[in-house]
Amino acid sequence: MHSDILALYGRSFRAQLYLNSARGLKPLRLSRSDDSFSWTGIAEDDWLQVGSAGQSPAMNFVFRHSSSDRLYFDITLPGPPRDSSGQGSAKRLGISINGFLGFYWVADVTEPWKIEPLAMDESGLLCHLRDHLGQRVAIRPGNTMRNGQRAQWLNTLEGQVQTFVLRQA
Template identity: 50%
Template sequence: MDSAIQAHFARSFRARLYMRVANSTVPLRLSRSSDKFSWGVTPEDDWLQAGGRQDSPLMDFHYLSATDDRLHYHITVPGRPQTKTLGVSRNGYLGFYWHAEVTDPWKIEPLRQTDEGLVCHLRDHRGYRVGAIKDTPHHSGDWVALLNVEEGDVYNFLLRQEG
């Protein structure tokens, strides 16, 4: 791993994560139970998705370790009303949990550092890359995609540190 990337990212920090689609940066968002009006069940809050009009949520990246080509973190969202940890559901969807215990780390695979931040792949503890599945229809009219480690189109992400 590049020594500049390791020096800048092999530590704990606060950041925003974005999905890269073509040459544009798409913010991530946390789902709300009011997002879907046609499901037979009410979806829960805080599934991690891409799309929408607001900036990506602020996340804490808690550094654990590194290998030659990966940085390992626990990823949390502060507050809401208490800290929630990013995990994977039984069917591969990414979501923030505060009832279930999340112990598996997330892996950041650096691809290149830019003026905007670190372009990378986001991988689960097994090494599966995060993919996107378009959420159609989304009541907002915005392009929204569900994030999943077992299916969907794989995209790069942009990790932008705050402060």
């Protein structure tokens, strides 16, 4: 791995992840339970999808270690207190049983994510996002949402493999 990449990304940081497409960078979004995804059986918030009118959500990339060609992170989504104790909480990026990416409470996810750097430029770090088994993240189109847009889910088991741009905040 190039020393510049390791110097900038071989540590913990807050960043946004964007889909790299031929038409430019596409922001990611977190699903909401009112998105009308009844066909999926998913009635929870915080499933990671492509497509947002705004910016990608900020995520914490908690550095674990590096290898010659990968950076290993726990990816968390900071949030409000989980219960009435007032203690802060974070959801950790994980994978459902059928390969969909979503944020889970920390106790449910133990394996790190792998960032495979491809190139670095002024837009950020071009990379593949890989799960703990090394499977690259892909887009799996879904049914139409209430607003008429087509849902594009991130999945490790099926779909078209994508590249992403990681931008530090």
